[in-house]
Amino acid sequence: MTLIEHLPFDTDEGIASRARIGLMVLATDFTIEHEWRAIMAGLDGVALYESRILNDAQITPETLRAMEPRIAAATDVILPGSPLDVVAYGCTSASMAIGEEQVFARIREVRPHARCTTPITAAFAAFRALKARRIGVLTPYRADVNRIVAEYIAARGFEVPVFGSFNEQDDGIVARITPASIKRGVETILSHAAVDAVFVSCTSVRLAEAARGIEAETGVPITSSNHAMAWHALRLAGVDDVMPQWGRLFEAQIA
Template identity: 55%
Template sequence: MTEDFVDVGVLPCTLDGGVAARAAIGLVVLGIDQTMELEFRRLMPLDGVGLYATRVFCDNEITPETLRAIGPRIAPGTELIMPGQHLDVVAFGCTSATMTLGEEAVFAEIRKVRPGIACTTPITAAFAAFQAMGARRIGVLTPYAPEVNAIVRQYLDSHGVKVAAFGTWNKVLDPEAARISLDSVEEGVARLAAATPLDAVFVSCTSIRLSERIEQIERRAGLPVTSSDHAMAWHCLRLAGVNDTVPGAGRLFDLTLEGARAAA
């Protein structure tokens, strides 16, 4: 042992609540998604809220067949999130796959490995957001091709959502959807808002960016705007009992659930 070496031995320490002292949120992300984790981190700049993501395989093409194929991958993906550790909420991050499979089927897959946990999906969160905002006439903007848009329209209609305006960028490849510019999102929302009276606009697809320009987009449209990632980040916080407002995150983040639709 050299003269300049000192071993101070075992040091005392205290344990605090850790990164997730207030809430631990699990996120199941599609393998090709470029947007969701960035959106969530922008929308959750809160001390004590931990976000833990896993990824599941999916195809680049967005078709009913590739969306249905995601179903059996949800439980194995969920199982990889903080094994043996507490989570408050698990969110599944694909809007069109949820509407293809059905929310209850997605929840059942998650609960195979996380029994009884609170769950959400982009469309579950959107329904909760509409309810919290008191929005009845909804404008819907998507990047999807016609056959997926048909699933979206049917699902919303069957769940009592009045779709008063609909627009699409008609993309088949998810990596292209991820590159739709914020200018295009702002213009698309504004066109829907100008087409007919609306209570809110929902931008469907977790690949679409919104958070960094949400306030400007809402000001131009003159009404509340949310998206798959935006609504689901809000819903995760509220389901976990975190009711903080988030400056710059848009009108929705000023609201609590107050009876909005949620998966218990």
């Protein structure tokens, strides 16, 4: 056998020449990775790196807040020692139960230079980009979590004239709610009040691939936890591509 060592080679920027995006996925989440990969599939030079964070499948205020001490460690295992442009924390209700700034503080313990987002942070950025003040909200959550969501959004200066819920607290069941059921839920929301946009909360909910079609039928902009946060993460990373196939939001820049 001839052994040839130290062969010459060249290097380039690798697969992340435009952006490195880190995503914390809930241990129980079936959906967010699928939707984010679909959205980012056509973007050359944009790379997505993920970790999983331990959570309880039962969504309650207590189980949501219990994740806070785990956020830094879940961030730290995403490309250790390598820079990330953006770190996204993939839980909508926990971002509100814990508080966005607390989530960002835990991320910055290990990634002090990364831009940060959460689903609700991204939703607020989306509302501003869409010039939406009156927001219809659809969630899968039980009543006590819904109160946190409604109060959190209203406290940031947005009106919530109509709020609908499937009232299901098991993440595994939420991930199996059909897109047709989500569409019916959105239509019910729109039948009860005039709104500027609809927000579908929860990273387990499947909405991204249906967003453009629902907008075409209803005439109302729509976004979701995964949909908004993918858009926001891209924009924070400096990726400003217009992607109308994913709905009105992906034609917008951060306001």
